[in-house]
Amino acid sequence: xxxxxxxxxxxxxxxxxxxxxxxxxxxxxxxxxxxxxxxxxxxxxxxxxxxxxxxxxxxxxxxxxxxxxxxxxxxxxxxxxxxxxxxxxxxxxxxxxxxxxxxxxxxxxxxxxxxxxxxxxxxxxxxxxxxxxxxxxxxxxxxxxxxxxxxxxxxxxxxxxxxxxxxxxxxxxxxxxxxxxxxxxxxxxxx
Amino acid sequence: xxxxxxxxxxxxxxxxxxxxxxxxxxxxxxxxxxxxxxxxxxxxxxxxxxxxxxxxxxxxxxxxxxxxxxxxxxxxxxxxxxxxxxxxxxxxxxxxxxxxxxxxxxxxxxxxxxxxxxxxxxxxxxxxxxxxxxxxxxxxxxxxxxxxxxxxxxxxxxxxxxxxxxxxxxxxxxxxxxxxxxxxxxxxxxxxxxxxxxxxxxxxxxxxxxxxxxxxxxxxxxxxxxxxxxxxxxxxxxxxxxxxxxxxxxxxxxxxxxxxxxxxxxxxxxxxxxxxxxxxxxxxxxxxxxxxxxxxxxxxxxxxxxxxxxxxxxxxxxxxxxxxxxxxxxxxxxxxxxxxxxxxxxxxxxxxxxxxxxxxxxxxxxxxxxxxxxxxxxxxxxxxxxxxxxxxxxxxxxxxxxxxxxxxxxxxxxxxxxxxxxxxxxxxxxxxxxxxxxxxxxxxxxxxxxxxxxxxxxxxxxxx
Numbered sequence: 001x002x003x004x005x006x007x008x009x010x011x012x013x014x015x016x017x018x019x020x021x022x023x024x025x026x027x028x029x030x031x032x033x034x035x036x037x038x039x040x041x042x043x044x045x046x047x048x049x050x051x052x053x054x055x056x057x058x059x060x061x062x063x064x065x066x067x068x069x070x071x072x073x074x075x076x077x078x079x080x081x082x083x084x085x086x087x088x089x090x091x092x093x094x095x096x097x098x099x100x101x102x103x104x105x106x107x108x109x110x111x112x113x114x115x116x117x118x119x120x121x122x123x124x125x126x127x128x129x130x131x132x133x134x135x136x137x138x139x140x141x142x143x144x145x146x147x148x149x150x151x152x153x154x155x156x157x158x159x160x161x162x163x164x165x166x167x168x169x170x171x172x173x174x175x176x177x178x179x180x181x182x183x184x185x186x187x188x189x190x191x
Numbered sequence: 192x193x194x195x196x197x198x199x200x201x202x203x204x205x206x207x208x209x210x211x212x213x214x215x216x217x218x219x220x221x222x223x224x225x226x227x228x229x230x231x232x233x234x235x236x237x238x239x240x241x242x243x244x245x246x247x248x249x250x251x252x253x254x255x256x257x258x259x260x261x262x263x264x265x266x267x268x269x270x271x272x273x274x275x276x277x278x279x280x281x282x283x284x285x286x287x288x289x290x291x292x293x294x295x296x297x298x299x300x301x302x303x304x305x306x307x308x309x310x311x312x313x314x315x316x317x318x319x320x321x322x323x324x325x326x327x328x329x330x331x332x333x334x335x336x337x338x339x340x341x342x343x344x345x346x347x348x349x350x351x352x353x354x355x356x357x358x359x360x361x362x363x364x365x366x367x368x369x370x371x372x373x374x375x376x377x378x379x380x381x382x383x384x385x386x387x388x389x390x391x392x393x394x395x396x397x398x399x400x401x402x403x404x405x406x407x408x409x410x411x412x413x414x415x416x417x418x419x420x421x422x423x424x425x426x427x428x429x430x431x432x433x434x435x436x437x438x439x440x441x442x443x444x445x446x447x448x449x450x451x452x453x454x455x456x457x458x459x460x461x462x463x464x465x466x467x468x469x470x471x472x473x474x475x476x477x478x479x480x481x482x483x484x485x486x487x488x489x490x491x492x493x494x495x496x497x498x499x500x501x502x503x504x505x506x507x508x509x510x511x512x513x514x515x516x517x518x519x520x521x522x523x524x525x526x527x528x529x530x531x532x533x534x535x536x537x538x539x540x541x542x543x544x545x546x547x548x549x550x551x552x553x554x555x556x557x558x559x560x561x562x563x564x565x566x567x568x569x570x571x572x573x574x575x576x577x578x579x580x581x582x583x584x585x586x587x588x589x590x591x592x593x594x595x596x597x598x599x600x601x602x603x604x605x606x607x608x609x610x611x612x613x614x615x616x617x618x619x620x621x622x623x624x625x626x627x628x629x630x631x632x633x634x635x636x637x638x639x640x641x642x643x644x645x646x647x648x649x650x651x652x653x654x655x
Binding site for chain 2: 015016017018020022023026027028030031032033034035045050074075076079080081082083084087102104105106109110113114159160161164171172173175176177179180182183186187
């Protein structure tokens with residue numbers, strides 16, 4: 001996993017509220033046994049028609065959205081199924097951050113383990129982002145800020161441990177493995 | 192010690208290490224359930240790092256999501272015709288063999304939906320921490336366990352360390368007092384709760400369902416309620432264990448036996464929230480005011496009493512949802528045409544659900560043009576239902592009686608809606624395309640689903 005520190009990217013806007021993980025990656029694409037290549041299927045039923053052709057009016061398909069690494073979405077993004085395929089698909093497509101006014105718990109946890117930064121901002125900052133599609137924003141995990149299109153900045157919170165892992169490109173399993181003695185002690189205490 | 196909630200007691204008892212300023216808590220996992228869809232990558236990572244499964248005896252695997260529910264062949268096997276699904280199923284078999292994990296394989300006696308077989312076996316027990324790479328793991332909270340869904344990275348964490356890094360959630364008491372009216376079920380309770388809380392209303396919380404209406408529910412009904420906690424955004428839903436819980440578990444294959452049983456029950460009796468324990472939030476419901484519920488939109492929070500009118504859209508997201516559903520708003524749903532009825536899923540595929548549906552199907556026929564699928568939650572339920580003659584009630588009515596699995600709840604196994612079709616389903620999600628691309632879902636109880644099957648339209652079962 002590449003470390004995330006600070007990056008600037010244009011945004012792409014999906015203002016719909018409660019976008020669930022079945023939209024992000026429909027279940028029929030979950031038969032894979034690897035996590036690679038899921039970006040092709042991201043938002044499949046919104047991006048493509050029944051013949052597999054791109055729908056021109058879908059935000060991700062517009063020429064000005066190409067290369068965007070920041071997805072700005074409506075409230076409660078990532079609700080529903082726990083499938084980690086959702087952040088895998090977003091990451092594989094090229095996204096490195098999702099911004100909303102709230103983000104579902106399991107999706108948030110999964111994203112933090114995959115180099116996709118879940119960013120919750122207040123309604124005022126969110127409105128500024130929605131009003132300026134494809135504008136450039138700067139995300140700084142070090143400062144925990146998003147620089148908005150009007151030059152103002154919005155703070156966001158991220159738990160210190162996930163932040164440390166993301167900044168350094170470390171995965172959490174390594175840390176848990178290092179706690180082996182504590183885990184053994186706990187197991188013995190319950191015998 | 193100050194009074195604690197059920198959740199806090201289980202949390203405290205499983206802390207390998209408390210949270211610090213820099214790290215979340217480390218929580219020990221008593222039971223890890225795995226299935227074919229969300230585990231293959233986790234095993235790959237274990238192999239890459241040369242790691243073992245730390246506690247194979249605390250790990251149980253089955254196959255349910257991508258497995259077909261079509262009839263067995265002459266050899267008594269369930270054929271898997273989809274190559275990708277077959278590969279995924281074979282991968283789970285290999286992984287379980289290589290890592291020493293017990294597997295209830297496709298078509299064998301113990302196989303079924305992961306959240307159905309845990310309780311059935313008796314591995315789901317009060318006071319336990321239970322995780323699975325599936326958001327409906329909240330089902331097991333019905334036994335007074337702390338049970339929640341995790342992603343595949345976390346599946347690898349639990350496989351390798353039997354532990355998880357967790358930030359402590361908040362608590363939400365959902366108190367339902369009073370007596371349900373006849374024809375109103377556990378499914379209607381939880382749909383009413385979600386309709387009020389909203390699909391994101393429980394985010395960051397663990398729900399404890401309490402009150403006289405919850406206490407009066409059977410274990411199967413309690414599972415239905417806890418199952419859908421995630422549809423309000425809550426990772427876990429719990430109900431304090433009591434005599435109904437112990438009665439259900441007693442004698443199950445993996446439940447404690449003999450003196451160990453008495454000791455376990457004595458411990459389990461200490462689990463209910465202490466008098467005076469406080470919750471971060473509470474929502475109160477009057478059971479007598481709950482009607483049979485149905486959803487009209489594209490998330491489970493968009494639900495209403497079956498006799499109500501579909502609300503007029505309030506914002507752009509509502510407009511999008513109603514356009515997908517082919518509804519205008521400010522119109523009744525009763526009488527709306529139905530193409531498919533699905534009775535099954537980890538929400539409503541247990542014996543009491545099948546019995547309830549059978550009361551409607553008995554002596555009636557599935558309406559012309561309607562496809563009705565009845566999918567038992569496990570092989571054991573299938574056998575028990577057949578012993579009771581329920582399968583014949585369904586097939587004589589013209590419904591399909593299938594093998595056990597997730598089936599049309601997730602539509603990745605061959606069971607799915609065609610574009611534009613309307614279904615009344617006893618499952619848990621009505622998201623766009625959830626039951627098949629372009630398919631449209633009304634979520635409801637087994638009674639309401641069965642009533643739709645025999646009338647071909649959305650029907651209040653109490654009117655039959």
